[in-house]
Amino acid sequence: MEQPQGRTGGKIGIKEFVAIVVIMIGTKITDDTTALLFKPLLNAAWMVPVINGILAIIPVALLMKVSTHYENKDLIDVSYHLFGKYIAFFVLFILWFIGFCFIVVDTAIYTDIIGTMYYLRTPSIVIYGLLMFVCAYGARKGLENIGSVAWTVYPYLQASLFVTLLITFSQGSTNFLFPLFGPGALEVIKESSFTISIYMDILYVFILFPYVNRTKDFKKGTWIAFALIAINMALALISYIMLFDYHSVAMQSYPYHEALRTINFAFLTNLESFIFPFWLIGSFVKFTAYLYINLLLFAKLVKIEQFKYLIPTFATLIVFLGLIAENPAVTMHQLKQTIAYITSPMFFALPILFWIVAKWKGEFKK
């Protein structure tokens, strides 16, 4: 695999790692993922990241145990080691394919957000093209640089989200949060488990394991990132409910951007254009990381050494696949929901499977 030049031969530190993971997964709160939660759970939707977070500890911890057991082996090598050539290839191929679908769906949705919220008259292909161009450029620079960029911009992104949340809280009503359990405590737990796939992306993070400086950093970093994501998501969901109430928020595709349009601060009546740049940077970095990890997986699967040259091809492919949907806000959202229902049990089961096989083969005793 290519090794970008630098201090550690392409490895990243804990700060960069956490920044990548948080930006990759945390930005979900600003797209239509929220709609998946609000529909069944009404005003208790904000509990999903917390409940799911607790549930997801099990698969993540098990996978962590298996994966960090082998130094210098990433998820791919580990699966080959545990499952053998054919089953591992099949599992990883499915994983890659799901990841690829996620990228197509998500980039299409983000393009739709930019198009419908800010650039009504610009053709989608132009917006989409620029988005993927930036991501392809970033992905070509390699993991070390993606990490550096993520870490450079992360504090500002977090600050911008924090400011938005603060203003939203101050302009919302706490009464909307009650009754606390919305449709009922049992219902909340049941429905939460169906949407555990919001943390699915953590699986892909394990591919980065050999590229993080130290095993300790990887373990610590994953948990820190995990906690940060859960807190950010829960807070953001609370703020949406407080601002819009559950009824109207469930009807919105992109509540984050609606919230930005609704809030105002001092003499600035429209804040969205001030926060928009930060959100955009976050989106660019997010898809750069996604694209890189997905291609890393693909390259390993089909044994391509220099996958750098694949990046422009894939980026173009994603643009054309993403443009197929006429109305991404509806169709892509439907697709996303379907994938979420399929992947949720998979996300839960796969790490457990890894662990059981490893245990059965007596790997931990070695």
Add this chain to the structure above:
Amino acid sequence: MLQKLFRGKKEKRAYNGSKLDGDMSKDNSEKIDSELTKTVNIFKTIYSYPDNQDVTIRNIHINGLNKDGALLFISTITDTKVIDEYVIEPLLKNQDSEVKIDDLVSVPSISKTTAIADICTEVNNGSAVLFVDEETQAYILNASNFESRGIEKPENETVVKGPKEAFIEKASTNISLIRKRIKNENLVVETQTVSKRSNNVAYIVYIKNVTNDDIVDKVKSRLHTMDVDAVQNLSLLEQYIEESHVSIFPTVLNTERPDRAVSFLEDGYVVLLMDNSPDSLVVPATFWSFYHTSEDHYLRLPYGNFTRVLRLFALFVTLFTSALYVAVVTFHVEMIPPDLLLAIASTRELVPFPALFEVLLMEIAFELIREAGLRVPSPIGPTIGIVGALILGQAAVEANIVSPIVVIVVALGGLSSFAIGDISMNFAIRLSRFIFVIAAGVFGMYGMVALFTLGVFYLVSIRTFGVPYLAPMTPTYKSSKDTIFRKMLQNEIFRPGYMKPKDMKKK
């Protein structure tokens, strides 16, 4: 005159068919003759004597020893007074028949050599050479005296508080200015010839027990791989050794302040000096070294950081104001409060151009004033200011070519650009500003952010002599964390880790 000298030398060499080619130091096979007249004749041919005006050959009879001798030097670059008093006079007045030549002449540095090529090098560097009959060795007497100006105040990197000496065009003086600040035997000044025909020498300065050997080796090998006839000064040398020749971001720092160069030396960097350059090169340079000035550390902590904040602000204002104006007016009108929006709209009402064109027009006008102001002969300098301010500002607004707010926006950006002191970074920022304006005109905020993201990706991927451009911020290294803000001097304990210094701790 010098040109003539070199040209003459070249022709004669060709005529002689001798092996004395461009790089003379490589060919040491030809030796001087023990017969004085023969030797003198060889050098007369080499130096085109007597066509060459300032080449002097003085025949003397050494009393006491009763031998003939000849003194060869170039009078314009040699201290003739020293030669008169300490060489010719003792030789003529000598009565002792047993004494050696070494003991007779009283110049501080004397050496012997036999090779013609070496002698030429020394003479070209301002030394005088003494040939003595029946001796196969020539005496090289160091009495060089190149003309240069005295030490003056820095012109470009001015400070209010702090030392006010600047480098001058004489490398030996510059080294002395550095040695004055680092009184330590570990300060090493190596030389390396960087050009073949003009024999320009670069001085590689570093602290032996601090600077990482790898970096010194890298610098040396870059200098070594240069294959050029002449490199006049450091500004040209910089372009030969820099990382990427087309990148808009500089990777080698140019400073005219000895105190600044020394602070880099103490952190384990390598400094390059050359004759004819009133500055020094610091390699490798990170983004932060262009952003900092020496005064940041001379001022007390709060004041120093206040200027840092101002500079950061200025940097962003320079980069983004014009672009933001274009983006807002073209795409994001909802961003501005309605009252201001109406004010802008009313001033733009009569302007026939789109905002992008309007801003570009003013930006280019501003750059023109700047460039013209720089090149204009000083007696007519004030005229430029009047023409610029009056015609381009006032009249353009009255003629409805640009709106007054654009004048404010461009002037603000232009003014802020002066806060970035380093000329290379200044250019980088100004050029980026144009790209941002165009991106804003095409895609609004989306284009600006896309360009910004591309820029950050590019910045973090730059490596200069193996050092990441944004280090130590990212990737993280152990250091004193002197990036956007500086720390208390007491807390600046470490040398920058990305330089891999041999001694990490400063305190």
